[in-house]
Amino acid sequence: MEYNFKEIEKKWRQRWVAQQTYKVCEDDTRQKFYVLNMFPYPSGAGLHVGHPLGYIASDIYARYKRLQGFNVLNPMGYDAYGLPAEQYAIQTGQHPAITTEQNINRYREQLDKLGFSFDWSREVRTCDPGYYHWTQWAFQQMFKSFYCNACQSAQPIEKLVEHFYQEGTANLDVAQTEELSFTAEEWKAMSELQQEQVLMNYRIAYLAETMVNWCPALGTVLANDEVVNGVSERGGYPVEQKRMKQWCLRVSAYAQRLLDGLEKIEWTESLKETQRNWIGRSEGAEIVFRVKDSDKSFTIFTTRADTMFGVTFMVLAPESELVRELTTPDQKTAVDEYLTYVKKRTERDRISDRKVTGVFSGSYAINPFTGEANPIWISEYVLAGYGTGAIMAVPAHDSRDYAFAKHFGLPIVPLVEGCDVSEESFDAKEGIVCNSPREGVQPYIDFSLNGLTIKEAIAATKKYVREHQLGRVKVNYRLRDAIFSRQRYWGEPFPVYYRNGMPQMVPEECLPLELPEVDKFLPTETGEPPLGNAKRWAWDTKSRCVVDNSFIDNQTVFPLELNTMPGFAGSSAYYLRYMDPHNDQTLVGQRADEYWQNVDLYVGGSEHATGHLIYSRFWNKFLFDLGISCKEEPFQKLVNQGMIQGRSNFVYRIKDTNTFVSMGVKDQYDVTPLHVDVNIVSADVLDIEAFKAWRPEYATAEFILEDGKYVCGWAVEKMSKSMFNVVNPDMIVERFGADTLRLYEMFLGPIEQAKPWDTNGIDGSHRFLKKFWNLAQNILSQNTQDTESTPSSAELKALHKLIKKVTEDIEAFSYNTSIPAFMIATNELTQLKCNKRAVLEPMVILIAPFAPHIAEELWEALGHTTSVCDATWPKFNESYLAEETVKMMVAFNGKTRFGIDFPADADNATIEAAARTHEQTPKYLEGRQIVKVIIVPKRMINIVMK
């Protein structure tokens, strides 16, 4: 019987649906295993062959785990809110809900053809009210919480209010936007509105006026991870800094826990490193400097407390509030001029030309260690948002300070023995401290660092600072709070209305607050976000429902928030929702959460390292503090699949003609390379007729061939429509079947690695499946007597070699090497004319995770009535693999040669003795002296001779 993949795959696709083969539920008798893919954004372009790579890899793992007896949760859904659908809506007027729905249906159709073991009954969509109910709910919980540093957890805001009534801000150790100070009496004296404003300083979801990344072209603010090199990640539009009132999430409160949590999870080191960089912990000290001839003082942050004696000037960030306070009247004009200059410069300018600029403020600061008065400068190289927005400059040991000092002719004092600072600063944190204090200078305080190593000096200085109350030891993080408002339509609406300008939460029991209809998706004429176009977008506190805007009286009916939530809102806790997707009482029921715990294996792209993977860890930690999630880390093991790149083909047109030259002879002409659709090129040879038909302007094209063929050039590029290198999985499934596609995608190379797609190699995978099918048909067609007989040792060896290899490979996620193992085993068994069902059965199970359709078909043919998914993974038996011989290697004259085979059952002592007595050594070693005998792994012995 021929391998008719089309019929086989169709049959099993239908049967899996009919029998709900992949539906799972909590089952206390079995151990759980949770496999998850990063859910896709359903774009209009549909899937290309690169998209399913991770899904296939995780599906193989899910199926393998199931065969090992685990209760496997393997869900799928859609990250359905997002910019492209909205941009499309603006252009066409088509409602994003409609295009999103269409795209989802298209995705589903494509996904269904690939043989995934997804439990679709658990599907989620972020734009579904039943889903974003819990996104809104989580946001409200963040609003109602503050972060307690002492107990390292989120706490209800009422606790904080109580603290304020008891003792004001005294003994307060919480995460906050700015450090406030008031007494209990002052708190009590505040109006309700004032109290609300104060609480905003502490809430985990808070409304604040901050500098944001404003993208005029997209008409929205963006989070830090959505801005790359000063332009928007999506679309590449310029981004500017703007002060706006925005919802923010206090992610920074969790910085240390986000850092610590990395130690407990199995992610790649490089991804962890990326997150560590993003969190950017730095230990240092805050030191207070008094301003000369004034009662003012200010605080700087430094990680190099050891360099206190090398400070020669101070620098403030231009945006710092200190600038106003410390500028002297005679410097005012110069400072104002400089501030105007800085304001004009965009983020982009700052990145592209790194000029040394700055202006003197006119004031001086007293160094608490030397008593010297250091001039205070203002320069854009100091950032307002980090540390205190002010630094002490040590030009000898910081390259930025050095450049500044050289440019403005400020003094440079070296502090490390033997370092040369005539050309550049000495930034390394190694060496012996000197000049601290300088020789011959009357010490200002009784303190010296001279002779210590830099490490010792840092510690000693911190200790001194603490003991003499000159400042405090401080840890700073680069991680910023996440800006949580977007001025867009197609996102989760905030369950918030405004009374007296202060946000109020829509009651929890009224959630979800559904996204209103608007007649256009652009901002309003007054510049409000698109929700400003909604007619029905006001909150009636009496009837507790959404009403028409015309009822707004600010007494009982209030305006609702016009911003929507960003893309990461919906994707931050979806893995929890999959555990209990239809629960309308809570985000995830306790029983479901306790059963499924967290994701055991998460598969997705590394481009989410500083976005989704930070936000969802933060979000989950918050839900953990609330007791909703029982695990602090959402994703135990994470595998990044590499991107599948396109392999573009080129034709070469002679300039100003319609003549195309084959690649081998193109150098003889002046040619322009042009992209050509890869689907009309096979093995880099152009299908000339198809090419002529491809575009009208090529209908009359002429060709200069080589060896009768037109050979195209090629290059590896991103897979995209504009490069004509998109390969559609539907086409592959049509020609070769889903099983072949799955096998080939895995065979392409290591899963983590980026690699170009090349359809040419797929024949090999397809041929293998045919061979495997033929082997199976041979076995199945034998009469029962033959097939029941015991397999030979050679057959068992081939089988168990395969079991061992495949099991190890799946565990290690290196599927690309198990496919050759299948090929080898199949070839071996074919050559052995193996006809034993006892060999075929385990092989069918082994191949089931990779090629589920063919496996099901053969499993049925073997007489089973249940799905192969419910079979048991074969056990590896080492005894079948026992080596028949043991090799002895002989090394002499600096070369290693392989010598004699010993029987496998000879023990090491026997081999060693035999080697020593030269009994079996080759002739050319006769008379040589044994220097040493080394027993190496894999039962080889190595004899070194002289």
Next chain:
RNA sequence: GCCCAGAUGGUGGAAUUGGUAGACACGAGGGACUUAAAAUCCCUUGGCCAGUGAUGGCCGUACGGGUUCGAUUCCCGUUCCGGGCACCA
């Protein structure tokens, strides 16, 4: 600039983590079957040299050193490619 990960045939990539480098597949070349094509099957395929031949020798895992009986693997240095962070004090 700092941090991380890499570099193996014409191509994608193997190599049990220090033990016969190049598995497997693609591509290429040759052959069988066939009127022919498709399909299928078989052989060759890192480079150089010697031999009619079976075969043998030398060189080879980016480059230069080192450790070792033995290095693609470990250590030091260099070059190149990729990823992350980037006036973060």
